[in-house]
Amino acid sequence: xxxxxxxxxxxxxxxxxxxxxxxxxxxxxxxxxxxxxxxxxxxxxxxxxxxxxxxxxxxxxxxxxxxxxxxxxxxxxxxxxxxxxxxxxxxxxxxxxxxxxxxxxxxxxxxxxxxxxxxxxxxxxxxxxxxxxxxxxxxxxxxxxxxxxxxxxxxxxxxxxxxxxxxxxxxxxxxxxxxxxxxxxxxxxxxxxxxxxxxxxxxxxxxxxxxxxxxxxxxxxxxxxxxxxxxxxxxxxxxxxxxxxxxx
Ligand SMILES: Nc1ncnc2c1ncn2[C@@H]1O[C@H](COP(=O)(O)OP(=O)(O)OP(=O)(O)O)[C@@H](O)[C@H]1O
Numbered sequence: 001x002x003x004x005x006x007x008x009x010x011x012x013x014x015x016x017x018x019x020x021x022x023x024x025x026x027x028x029x030x031x032x033x034x035x036x037x038x039x040x041x042x043x044x045x046x047x048x049x050x051x052x053x054x055x056x057x058x059x060x061x062x063x064x065x066x067x068x069x070x071x072x073x074x075x076x077x078x079x080x081x082x083x084x085x086x087x088x089x090x091x092x093x094x095x096x097x098x099x100x101x102x103x104x105x106x107x108x109x110x111x112x113x114x115x116x117x118x119x120x121x122x123x124x125x126x127x128x129x130x131x132x133x134x135x136x137x138x139x140x141x142x143x144x145x146x147x148x149x150x151x152x153x154x155x156x157x158x159x160x161x162x163x164x165x166x167x168x169x170x171x172x173x174x175x176x177x178x179x180x181x182x183x184x185x186x187x188x189x190x191x192x193x194x195x196x197x198x199x200x201x202x203x204x205x206x207x208x209x210x211x212x213x214x215x216x217x218x219x220x221x222x223x224x225x226x227x228x229x230x231x232x233x234x235x236x237x238x239x240x241x242x243x244x245x246x247x248x
Contacts, residue, residue: 005032006032007031008167009067011028011064012064014064015063033197034199038202038203040218046223055169056084068083081113085113085165086167098143101142102141102147127162133192133195148181149181153173154188157185167199167200168192170201170203171203174204187212
């Protein structure tokens with residue numbers, strides 16, 4: 001890895017326990033500008049906890065996280081709001097608001113983050129542009145329940161993109177989707193990276209997704225970053241703990 005690249009997320013020695021369950025045991029991780037970093041690891045190894053620490057949904061016990069040069073443990077509420085508009089988070093379930101139309105789902109972050117774009121009188125052009133970028137402009141007046149699972153994921157991604165974030169965190173973006181729809185989501189993640197130059201952390205168990213999308217892969221084991229490299233490095237590794245992971 002070229003160390004001269006700009007670091008957009010820096011995680012240093014991160015610890016998090018729930019009671020006597022030690023989940024993160026000193027994770028160190030950097031995300032560089034415009035890269036897709038895939039984080040893999042067994043179920044329950046703390047991948048979701050790690051990215052929740054990045055958006056303030058979980059407070060770590062120890063360690064430092066800096067995002068876009070800001071240390072998270074020193075942020076005011078206002079700073080957090082500003083940072084959240086730069087860090088999109090695509091939850092495992094997609095998580096659209098069921099009672100709101102697609103349009104209202106996409107308007108929601110625009111209204112919540114007025115500090116970024118000011119008051120927007122006509123939100124339609126932005127909503128349409130975000131939907132067009134995921135190929136779903138025709139769903140603007142539908143309700144989430146009228147969309148397939150894959151379409152809901154794409155609308156959720158559009159809702160993230162509408163704030164033009166510099167960083168996107170994807171928590172298992174292809175889980176629960178059929179192989180063709182998974183491939184569409186993976187292609188979309190690649191397209192977003194190329195079009196907007198976003199930097200992303202993608203948590204996935206999906207080997208095909210990791211292969212196609214990753215610039216770099218980090219493997220978490222026992223709450224710590226065990227190894228990292230290109231997909232091919234890890235896929236061809238002789239270390240049984242790594243090889244077991246790729247089910248060869
Ligand atoms: N808020 C919480 N309170 C207590 N325990 C929690 C909490 N959040 C996560 N955990 C525990 O932390 C461990 C790691 O959870 P996490 O969701 O990060 O795993 P994961 O690696 O993302 O797993 P998966 O691949 O199955 O999604 C789990 O044992 C989980 O039960």
